[in-house]
Amino acid sequence: MVKKPSENLHAEASYAPSKLEMRDYYLWTWTYWKRHGISGPSGFPIIGNALEMLDSQNPPYLQLKEWTKEYGKVYGITEGLSKTLVISDPELVQEVFVKQYDNFFGRKLNPIQGDPNKDKRIHLFAAQGHRWKRLRTISSPTFSNNSLRKLKTTVEDCALELLRHIEQRTAGGKSIDLLTFYQEFTLDVIGRIAMGQTDSQMFKNPMLKYVRAVFGEPRKAIFLSGAVVPWTGPVLRKVLFSLPQLFKNPAVHIIRQTQEAVEARIAQRKADEKAGIELGEPQDFIDLFLDAKADDVEIENNEDFTKTGVKVNRQLTVDEIVGQCFVFLLAGFDTTALSLSYSSFLLATHPEIQKKLQEEVDRECPDPEISFDQLSKLKYLECVVKETLRLYPLGALANSRRCMRATKIGKYEIEEGIDVMCDTWTLHSDKSIWGEDAEEFKPER
Template identity: 70%
Template sequence: MTPLFILFVWPMSYYLWTWTYWRRRGIPGPLGYPFIGVFLKSLNRNSPGPLQVQKWTKKYGSTFGFTEGLLKTLVISDPDLVQEVFVTQYDNFYGRKRNPIHGDSEKEKRTNLFSAQGFRWKRLRTISSPTFSNNSLRKIKTTVEDCALELMRHIEEQTAEGQQIDMLAFYQEFTLDVIGRIAMGQTDSQMFKNPILPIVKKLFEGAYSKLLLIGGVLPPFLVEIVRQILMKKMKMGSFRKINEITIEAVNRRIKQREEDEKRGIEVGEPQDFIDLFLDAKAGDVEYFGEDNGDFSKSTSYTNRQLTVEEIVGQCTVFLIAGFDTTALSLSYSTFLLATHPEIQKKLQEEVDRECPDPEISFDQLSKLKYMECVMKETLRLYPLGTFANSRKCMRATILGDIEVEPGTMIQVDTWTLHTDPRVWGDDAKEFRPERWESGDEHFFQKGGYIPFGLGPRQCIGMRLAYMEEKMLLAHILRRYSFEIGEKTEIPLRLVGAATTQPNSVWMKLKARN
């Protein structure tokens, strides 16, 4: 075997062999181009990836495959298969779909809940879960409401001048303020003057996402080299800056606790996630005796408390995950309420009835049942973070009638799944919150609704997101009604790279009598 064959011919042959993987197995799907597959389809901000996948489903059916370089992805939108991957066969699909350029989650000191897998994920999830309990959320309710009231002051300034408001921009200010104050040590409101905002927004504008996607088309021996170039030489400042801010906040809190301890001052009630994470411990030792069979036990993994690096990792990922998705959910809800005034009126009547006091209590939020229906229906029509609804096959198995090999990625076409008439009926594409009012959600086929994922890896921040949305919408709807204006885009123009978002959500806010 000559050096030329080893260096050139063999790698080319391997890429071409991978490129035709699904065709050779008789599974339909877009072929794309040699060596890169459908990689270029991921780079167009005006055609978000989830919507492109939805178009492919219409063309190729509910199960199809595509490649991105050496990454092989099987797309599904059948509820039964979704249930299989996320619940029934969880042990065979416990990893997430990750681009090689993201690195090895088992070796990263700051591995977070989103990227971790196997034994390490179980440990992080066990320790972190109490942080998102109702008891913990009660402790930060006041902070969330303070942020909502601060945004109300800015809304009042704009409406007093009769201006339309891009609610997407306002909601981003709100969600960043909440996350900054509960997860990054921010001590007061930085709304509309937060230096972190342009840094965080850049993560979702596509530039960095596109750079990270390139890992899928690189040969394995180049991945780490390119990764280091991207992280250091090209100075991916957004990630680094966010990490620096979080590290400083965590270390400052640890130092403060140490000084208080020397003075005999006991640790008080947790003020934010940093306190909650510092206090968090794993209660069930037996849980740490389990693994997924592929990860060896490690004394670092059996630590029953989070390390400082892990706390930084969790706070950082909650910033990234909580900023964009919650702002988008609020934006889509606002658009749907403005374009369905009869639903908005019904929701306002509930808010007036259940939240009569100036301050909205945690228990009052739980009584906003119709608002929950509105939020669920919004997330059905406009699912968020859909690329998180993916898994990596860890062991050879059979999914439906398809043999799935280890290393194959499974991606759910959530947009198709959530509007499938076979699951939702003939009005599947209509905004009808009443479909949730019975409280019996089991009549929807299992695996047919996954806005926060499904199974053991369901989004840990779901309750926090609901609390933020309820709190802010309740305060706004008590005083204003959303109305469309001349700047409102109907239908919404959807764009995005990391997520699918409206280009803008311009609204008139009319004061209620």
Template identity: 40%
Template sequence: QMLDVVFAAGLGLVMALAYYVYDSQYWARRGIAQVPGKLFLGAARSVLKLKEPRLLVLRDWTKQYGKTYGFKEGTKNVLVTSDVDIVNEVFSKQFDNFYGRKSGILSPDPDKDLQVHLFQSRGPRWKRLRALSVPTFSIASLKKVKGIVEDSAIFMVDIMEQRHGSGERFNIHQFFCEYTMDTISKLVIGQKETTLFQNDRVKIVQAMFLRDFDHPVVLAAMAFPFLIPLIKAVMYRLDTDITRASRKLRSEIIDAVTNRIKERAEHPERMGYPQDMLDMFLDASVEGEDIEQHTGFKLSEAKVNKSLSFDEVAMQVVVFILAGFDTTSNGLAYTSWFLANHPEVQRKCQEEIDEFCTEDRISYDDLSQLKYVEATCKEVLRVCPFGAISNSRTCMKDTNVCGIDIEKDTLIEVDVFSMHADKSIWGDDAEEFRPERWLEKNFKIPQIAYGAFGGGPRICIGMRLGLMEEKLALAHLLRRFNIERATEETELKMHGALILTPIDVPVRIVPRN
């Protein structure tokens, strides 16, 4: 009997090994170029490192394997593309087949877990959360909170002047990190005072983003998915810097939502007069027809909850902080770098700001007149789409896309860097930094070809808020200072396994005459 057990175990191991060997050539068997990888892990270790950013690795692979190719990330089949036709099919035309985003190995279940936010959710749940969140990011809502954002922008420039107004070199990125977190804390956590360089949340969120995912626990979960429940149970009980940071942030958010609910109960006269976006989330309500209107897809006959639950409000705040922090702060940092290296672009921005922003405070309508400034922000995101990791979709059922058979659970990732540099889309000057392209009458590209904010029904819901934050910060900074280069280097050093973050953005600010 013992021999039978040993034989059965040995046979099982051989069969499992044979399956992994067979599966390791998943894309090659389908006639699609495949990045070589290791048994069990595939090419996973190449795209999980802090110092070798995934987005840049994909760009390099595109140069080697072409517009569309595949790789194995553990047991996950990943198809990478910068082909606009495929991207349009996945993100828009076949959205019903690709409505899920990439989910982290240790993330909550997007269909069942109560603590799932808009970014992670999918299907009817996503449709409902999206519809409930849309009014919070409308132009009318942005006008209500513009003053909160502007207070932080003015305070940031004041501190920048106090510390570095004499023209010495400094890292401007850290100021934008402080500004963005200050704004977010006021909008969704109920913070009343400005707390630049006194806010612990900056370090907490940076610790969550700027880390190496090439970790034995992550790799084990990728190679052997049946271990994930056990790994989750262990990870949630570990006392590490990351788990402590995550718990502290969630505790602060739960306290903020709880306290605001108590305040609203004690002062019912404030209902309907939101002070910030936290109030807007708590006020949110929606009808079934609104869900269909805001998402473009029909719901089933199932009962629809028409307001956000406590857990959902808390999770909306979580995603607001995580998605809104790195994106806006990095966007401003890269924009400052490009302005310092393209003084003619900076001068045009300043001329436009001087023309339309004549008062101490800038109205939302005047901000909307800054077309060249906005074109500059968009061009920075075209040349350096640092947040493009969100441009992924999970196949929810077997389908065919542009002649390629895609099986359920396959992950589609867009190489936005390569798509944004495609001369067949953007012209011969695709690799040049030229904001003017966005204002030219004959400028026309497929809408899906610009992937800085995603695309299709799941396009970034906070896009307008992010642009407002950037334009307010730039307007108040550039009306008072010139941003100048402080190094002979022409390229920034970057890192980030998720978001592509500059390590240092050395500049000088010089008062304008």
């Protein structure tokens, strides 16, 4: 029988809990879901399900799907002291991600993410509440059609370079690993639109090894320690970022490069201004972010997203621009390379769909030069991409929210601080939504 430990064990900084109380506190957390009548995999005392959620051999998004089969569309897991409700019921998902957005205005953060309220280099992925809203409001216009139109030439140039490499390396019927080609491609695009890179670096990009390393094997010991003993998270983060050589932290190298690129652009703009040279069209995200202002947008729309009395800076700081470019690099690299790989795989294994798609491209884009407006006419291509992402929902673990204010979703009471995660893989293959052929690749659906 687990004794109810004293509340606020963590809030009281001056209070030193006894060993017995600590043990009770861990056991109390570990049994949280059971005590609330919600089933789930028990894992191990103290660490809960943390090890299973760090297993790269059986990735967590597939593990969640396995657990859903066993425990149903709503179940709970724990990772050290963090408690997560996993859902794949569409109505609950709608409740958390859309309707009750005001109660869930942050993502589930990893234990070494840093403080979302203090981190100067905060980015869209980790920001919460009013900080997220501000970043989102200021940077959203960079994703408008008008802005993306300006980046089209760069993307097209990288695509042509990719085709050149594929043709060269497949000469004589040689086979290639397309994923590595797509990784070179996506890094080239992002390098040129978010990192200040001026020309193609495909197959000679020194950044690739660092970016791949970020997506490598998770540092289990560090994440485990941060999950089980939360105060070690910020300490480990500090150590990882201050001694990158010792701990081989690739993120430090990427951030440094991004910082240099942003500072160089600011210096160049100042020099141009001094020399009377007018600011030209924005060339990339750095320019777009430097120009981004939230002049016409209402940032304050409800009290959670407003810090009353705090001056809202309507322009991004240099640190914030570095943060956004950094997260674009990480968020856009693997997701996009894998999406391209999966769609190539699905098209190769479904020649009739490939033929239909080819016919659409030939019909809508008869000339070698493709305009931005022609792209929007490629409806079947859009269906192919969406159906690929339904079957292979990438970045699925990002589909999570932290409860910031106690509430109820359906019949479930959710306390503040609880994370809610969507089991996207189950949702995307649910036969009650997609029909009996849910496992088939059918862009027409």
